[in-house]
Amino acid sequence: MRRNILITGASAGLGAEMARQFAAKGRNLVLTARREDRLKTLQDELTSAHPGIEVVVRRLDVTDHDQVFEVFRSADAEVGGLDRVIVNAGIGKGTPIGTGRFDANLATTMTNYVAALAQAEAAMELFRARNAGHLVMISSVAGLRGMPKAMTAYSASKSAIAAVGEGLQLEMLGKPIKVSVIQPGYIRSDLNEGVRKLPFVVDTEPGVRAMVAAIEAERAKAVVPSWPWRPLSSVLKVVPVSLLKRVI
Structure with a gap:
């Protein structure tokens, strides 16, 4: 059992609900966020x-990469060893590319991808030292294809962290260190509050319950909730762009 779990971006939304559900399972938690x-x-x-x-709670801005390493190392020492790290922190403030808001797309990419890479580095440093652990990368179904307009930078960042997770899976194949890539469909959270078009959206608690089940099973890759997102994900990967534009 993964007894000691660190979750980034745990102050609200999916991170906070994961904390509640893992706490109910009797796990010790290290919760990090800016707030x-x-x-x-x-x-x-x-x-x-x-x-x-x-x-244990720690203030952490994941875009401060030195702080990521410091917080992960100190938390690991304080709880007697982290068994699982969930790279969850992220934002969704992108804008259509070329509309004068490079700052928003840069912030999205730096938080969702570069900062996630730093978190993976810090976690894997700990896990490699003891040859044990479980790294969880929270990606998104939006990372399965390039998405238009305000979603473009977001989908690119989520695709990138899925690639990081898959690369580590190949490296760790047959070894005690496990890596999971979780790709949630639309689950209600602070991140998508106010977004009008969210097909097949599910409420936070059942959506996160599906995420937690996949994490506990240590699945290499999981699209959650499985219905309708698993069959939809297969379609999203192959549907022509002309048809994709009609449904997103």
Whole structure:
């Protein structure tokens, strides 16, 4: 059992709900995010509901790469070894390319891909040292294909971190270190609040329950929730661009 779990981007949305569901399973948690006040509120909630677990909170801006390594190393020492790291922190503030908002697309790419790479580096450094651990990369079904307009930089970043995860899977094949790439469909969260067009969207709790089940099973790749996103993902990969544009 993966007893000690670190989750980035845990102050709200999918990260906070993953923390709640893993806490209910009796896991010790290290929760990181920029909004430390929200982390402390969540810490109080979880330790009150589950007094037998340890919940450590750390303020972390994942785009500060030196801080990522510092926080991961100190958290690992404090809890007696991290068994699982969930690279979850991300944003969705992209804009159509060429419309004068390179800053938004750069921020999305730096947070969702470059910062995720730093987190993977920091986690794998710990896991390689003890030849054990489970790295989880939270990608998205939006990373299965290039997406238009405001989604372009976001989908590219999510595709990139899936490639990082798959590359590590090849390297770690047959070894004790496990790597999972989780590709959620549309699950309600702070990230997509206010987005009008979200086909087949599911509520946060059941959507995250499907994510947690796939993580616990340590599946190499999982599109969740399985219905309807698993069959839809197969279609998304091969449908011609002319047809894809009609449904997204």
